[in-house]
Amino acid sequence: MLLELSIRHLAVIEHVELHCKSGFHVLTGETGAGKSIIIDALGLIAGGRSSSDLVRYGSDKASIEASFLVASDHPVWAALSRLGIEGEPDEALIIRREISSQGKSTSRVNGQLVNLAMLKEIGECLVNIHGQHEHQSLFHSEGHIRFLDAFGEPVIGQVKREYQSAFAAYQGIRKQVRELQETSQQALQMADLYKFQVEEIRSVKLKAGEDETLQEERRKLSNAERLYQSAADAYELLYGNGKGLDVIGRAVHKLQDIASYDTSKLQPLAEQVQSAFYQLEDAAYQIRDYRDGIEFNPSRLDFIEQRLDTISSLRRKYGDSVKDIIAYADKIEAELSLIEHKDERLQELQREESIAFERMSRLASDLTLKRMAVAERLAAEIVTELRELHMERTQFKVQVESEGEPKFTVDGADQVEFLISANPGEPLRSLSKIASGGEISRIMLAMKSIFARVDRIPVLVFDEVDTGVSGRAAQAIAERMSRLSRDCQVFSITHLPQVACMADVHYLIRKTTDNDRTFTNIDDLHGAERVHELARMLGGVEVTDKTLEHAGEMINLAEAKKLKMA
Structure with a gap:
């Protein structure tokens, strides 16, 4: 609430x-x-x-x-x-x-x-x-099927969901059939191009990430001389006679000689310098190994340059990266396979379409039968409601039709329409044909009273x-x-x-x-204020003792009526 x-x-x-x-x-x-x-x-x-x-x-x-x-x-x-x-x-x-x-x-x-x-x-x-004007949706017959299905959800819901799943499956297969039929001529024209493109890409035998790896290797080969010379110089500075490590080694010995005289301060310093010596020595060995491993290979560099040029050419045509190029080749290869096996695929889809249509049709028929049963119950409840609203002789019918060639939609193959005869002797007609505003109001209230129990909306507003x-x-x-x-x-x-x-x-x-x-x-009215407002509604601008008395009587009768209804 x-x-x-x-x-x-x-x-x-x-x-x-x-x-x-x-x-x-x-x-x-x-x-x-x-x-x-x-x-x-x-x-x-x-x-x-x-x-x-x-x-x-x-x-x-x-x-x-x-x-x-x-x-x-x-x-x-x-x-x-x-x-x-x-x-x-x-x-x-x-x-x-x-x-x-x-x-x-x-x-x-x-x-x-x-x-x-x-x-x-x-x-x-x-x-x-x-x-x-809000209740005008009740008078558009295309929406009546949803009212009926909402009312009959416990009976209709499961089979309707199964039907809608079958309808979606059928539509999906039907779409594939149409696309295959409509694009077959164009696809055949594309087959030669696809073959050329697949061959062009596959012949290169690309590997994902290959371009990044080759670019890194090219940087090393292109700068091999500089890398070698700088690594050699660095090693010489660290490990040559009278160079860095030699000097640091002598410093280690000096500190170790005097550490025993002031162990609290000098011993940690000696250990720290000795540790730095070992780290630098290890780094020097690694620099030496790196220097000795540097490759001078002009032919390998030429191969890499040519390989990168080939990849660059493919990237301009098929994708921003080697991964994209491979993905494109996979895609068109699949499309080429589909083109080459078009007839077989079309026959397979048509068989699937026939099976899907049969299942959809069967479920649509089941849905029709359940709707017809629910329609009778809904019509009976609406007639009961209308009788309470002093439309005792009104006839109401929920018409469910699926005659002739079925037209399948997401809601099934049925046309649902609410028909009414408000007066004896008159034929059942569409709700939209009703002229009386009072009848429309009561029919709407009757229907919304029923649907309020179905949709469980806690706040209902009538304007x-x-x-x-x-x-x-x-x-x-x-x-x-x-x-x-x-x-x-x-x-x-x-x-x-x-x-x-x-x-x-x-x-x-x-x-x-x-x-x-x-x-x-x-103002929230109570007591005399409420009586006065009701009297105004009864008598207009001038509120008399008579209208006040009448208003009070109406409220008392209403309270008695509500107690009786309870």
Whole structure:
């Protein structure tokens, strides 16, 4: 559930805070008071698009912060884990969104920065907003298959996943077949070039890292004379008569002669100089060995130069390094093999394609059968919901068709459409053909009541979806929202007193003006304040004793109704 919602500098809102409870919440107020801004704020928390126009005039930024308490087994925790966001189920989940006056938006979940796509993925698990136009997705038949599959996930889910895997495999094989057929002529033209290139590279017998090794050897051979002379000079300076080591050796003997007279100071010094002597002596021997090992080999140098020229020529054609050249040769050799065995490979792929198609078709048929069974159950539940909303004689059908030549998509081979007949004697027709706004509102509420149990979204928001209804239908909608709030937290912006009186929490949204600035405020109504607001909704601008009495009676009847429903 939504615990708290804090809004700062959003449109006409300076600063408001909502401390929410479980159950059914209504937001009422005069037209233009800013009720929809509260819904907009929740939409931004759920990953909706932002705009600099939303920032209150004169402010640098707008901010919205919401805290949610979500059950430990709710899908949002899996989404958070997948996105690398830390969170504990026994602590509040906090989402913060900021929008600058330049239009830049930043979002944080539990203090961690997230991008808009991540925020939307998380928000869709927490908040579902339905406005007068938001439910239009129900009237686009191409989306009905997803509603049906979501409702029937326990029955449909496994076979649908198997079908989608088979569909992807078939599509992948089919793509290979098309590519092989379409590129065969061009490939044949490339075969001669590939053969030449492979032969050119393989004939050189390259080894990975060979160019670096040869360059190092070339540096040594090119400077052999200088290396020899310098190494010889260094050895002579260290080991020649009267040279470095001779002098240091005499110094060692001198220190050893006097070390016994002052052992604490001279003995360590003697040992240190003696150690240096041995190290220098060892270095001199190594220098001598290096000098003696220096190779003067002009023919080897010529070979290296020619080899490096060959490698350089290949690098200009096939890659930046010997490793890249070898990788290119491997690649075109494989392509050449494919070209030369094109017919055999095509036959093999076509056999695989046939097997994959048969498996996909079988799974699509299984999926159709399961959808038909689920469709009957979904239709029955929707009819039950509609009867509670005073559409007792409404017929509803979830039509699943896969007739004629099947057209396979990622969802299967079925066309799913919701059909309805709202009045006796009328044929079943597409939802999009329904004209009555009141009927549309009730059908939408019936369907969302069912899907709310399926998708487990904890916060459900209705933005004036009761527009176009009155009387018994309005009362039925109010009672249905109240029942729905037992499964999730429900918020509704409404102008209907029948809906408002059924609320567990009643917020009044009001607009005030101070020093030529407009402010939107939210009051949590109780007792007489709530009766007065309900009376305003009943009677308009003028609130009379009669409307106050009527409002009080409505609230008392609503409380009795809720107790009975419980």
